[in-house]
Amino acid sequence: MEMDEGLSGFCIKGSGKNNGSSGxxxxxxxxxxxxxxxxxxxxxxxxxxxxxxxxQNISTQLSFYGKIESKNVFYWFQNHKARERQKRRKVSxxxxxxxxxxxxxxxxxxxxxxxxxxxxxxxxxxIETLQLFPLNSFxxxxxxxxxxxxxxxxxASSFPYTIxxxxxxxxxxxxxxxxx
Amino acid sequence: MEMDEGLSGFCIKGSGKNNGSSGxxxxxxxxxxxxxxxxxxxxxxxxxxxxxxxxQNISTQLSFYGKIESKNVFYWFQNHKARERQKRRKVSxxxxxxxxxxxxxxxxxxxxxxxxxxxxxxxxxxIETLQLFPLNSFxxxxxxxxxxxxxxxxxASSFPYTIxxxxxxxxxxxxxxxxx
DNA sequence: ACAGTATGAATGAACG
DNA sequence: CGTTCATTCATACTGT
Numbered sequence: 001m002e003m004d005e006g007l008s009g010f011c012i013k014g015s016g017k018n019n020g021s022s023g024x025x026x027x028x029x030x031x032x033x034x035x036x037x038x039x040x041x042x043x044x045x046x047x048x049x050x051x052x053x054x055x056q057n058i059s060t061q062l063s064f065y066g067k068i069e070s071k072n073v074f075y076w077f078q079n080h081k082a083r084e085r086q087k088r089r090k091v092s093x094x095x096x097x098x099x100x101x102x103x104x105x106x107x108x109x110x111x112x113x114x115x116x117x118x119x120x121x122x123x124x125x126x127i128e129t130l131q132l133f134p135l136n137s138f139x140x141x142x143x144x145x146x147x148x149x150x151x152x153x154x155x156a157s158s159f160p161y162t163i164x165x166x167x168x169x170x171x172x173x174x175x176x177x178x179x180x
Numbered sequence: 181m182e183m184d185e186g187l188s189g190f191c192i193k194g195s196g197k198n199n200g201s202s203g204x205x206x207x208x209x210x211x212x213x214x215x216x217x218x219x220x221x222x223x224x225x226x227x228x229x230x231x232x233x234x235x236q237n238i239s240t241q242l243s244f245y246g247k248i249e250s251k252n253v254f255y256w257f258q259n260h261k262a263r264e265r266q267k268r269r270k271v272s273x274x275x276x277x278x279x280x281x282x283x284x285x286x287x288x289x290x291x292x293x294x295x296x297x298x299x300x301x302x303x304x305x306x307i308e309t310l311q312l313f314p315l316n317s318f319x320x321x322x323x324x325x326x327x328x329x330x331x332x333x334x335x336a337s338s339f340p341y342t343i344x345x346x347x348x349x350x351x352x353x354x355x356x357x358x359x360x
Numbered sequence: 361a362c363a364g365t366a367t368g369a370a371t372g373a374a375c376g
Numbered sequence: 377c378g379t380t381c382a383t384t385c386a387t388a389c390t391g392t
Contacts, residue, residue, distance in 0.1 A: 028372055028383075045357055054360045075373060082378065083371085090250050093236050179237075208368055208387070229380075255369060262382070263367080 029072040034065040039076055048081050050074075209252040214245040219256055228261050230254075 031039070042050075042058065050058060050073070059070040211219070222230075222238065230238065230253070239250040 030372085030384095042357065047357060050360070057360045072372080076371095078377080079371065079373085086378080087251075089232070090235075090254070093232070094239070094250050210368085210388075252368080256367090258380085259367065259369085261380095266382085 029068060031068070031072070031076070032066045035062045035068060038062060038065075039073070039080075043077070043080055048077065050077055209248065211248070211252070211256070212245045215242045215248065218242060218245075219253070219260075223257070223260055228257065230257055 039058075039062070047054070055070045055073045059068055059073045062068045062073070219238075219242075227234070235250045235253045235257075239248055239253045242248045242253070
């Protein structure tokens with residue numbers, strides 16, 4: 001395997017993993033559970049795109065829990081934000097083919113996809129919690145709403161899904177690339 | 181952590197597996213042989229990085245064979261591509277190694293590695309076959325060559341956010357946003 | 361039952 | 377920012 005440990009990367013993270021997880025090699029930042037916890041909290045408090053100063057501060061504070069650089073914090077937020085959106089995008093597409101976007105009621109006939117949707121909701125719920133300060137990353141929520149359409153137009157070609165969904169009568173199978 | 185994604189619902193997949201691949205526990209997607217077959221076919225037809233639409237379509241079509249979400253398709257291609265690359269990298273390294281070592285002493289006689297190389301050359305050769313559409317994922321080989329750069333220096337910070345520091349003698353921990 | 365492997369999933373890092 | 381790459385974690389699978 002690859003037990004090259006003697007390199008300049010140093011690992012921390014030996015912080016007693018209870019569930020015996022990661023072996024933990026280094027070379028890349030491997031956040032402590034505490035670090036992740038804090039970052040997540042900040043994120044859920046509404047912070048999305050921390051300023052340089054904020055990054056510095058967060059990084060400094062988190063260094064208490066283990067090795068960390070500001071770029072790690074930067075990337076973390078970048079990724080977390082991006083993936084939240086990505087996830088949301090994917091799910092809403094997946095869920096599309098039977099929930100006509102708001103169904104007016106929890107009619108949700110087929111429960112098949114139900115769980116997936118639930119999951120995200122619970123993940124998103126508390127965004128408002130700590131919305132009490134001047135973040136300069138203000139109103140992320142607002143901004144996000146505004147930004148909400150620009151993203152969709154990526155491949156304008158593919159919008160068969162949004163509202164209708166009788167397309168579940170898929171022709172048994174035609175997977176020539178052209179048909180995708 | 182972010183395990184909100186881990187539970188993708190439940191299992192289906194009872195579709196009689198010949199060689200007993202019908203694991204059928206859940207927690208993670210377990211593709212049907214049919215699903216794998218199709219995915220592989222697409223891959224060999226040249227598809228590497230399907231767009232969101234394509235992912236969606238594929239997913240929908242494959243759902244005919246069993247439960248599947250678009251993220252599964254996404255990951256599948258991600259992984260498949262990565263592993264192909266990985267494999268190739270290893271082999272070419274091995275081969276360099278092999279050549280430089282044995283070249284002087286011997287004519288290429290041992291052959292073990294040859295087959296491996298052959299194998300996916302033949303695997304790649306067919307890329308053009310179905311290249312009749314806008315796949316947007318073209319000729320991975322070329323792209324890969326271009327991409328061949330600084331993958332090494334993980335530590336060197338080419339990072340815009342590094343040059344800042346003076347303040348902050350960290351108070352043990354106060355991460356309320358206001359304090360950032 | 362266990363070691364080794366194949367592969368789904370997650371995520372840090374970075375590119376365009 | 378959205379995407380893509382590399383690496384790692386976790387689990388299903390397979391052979392012994």
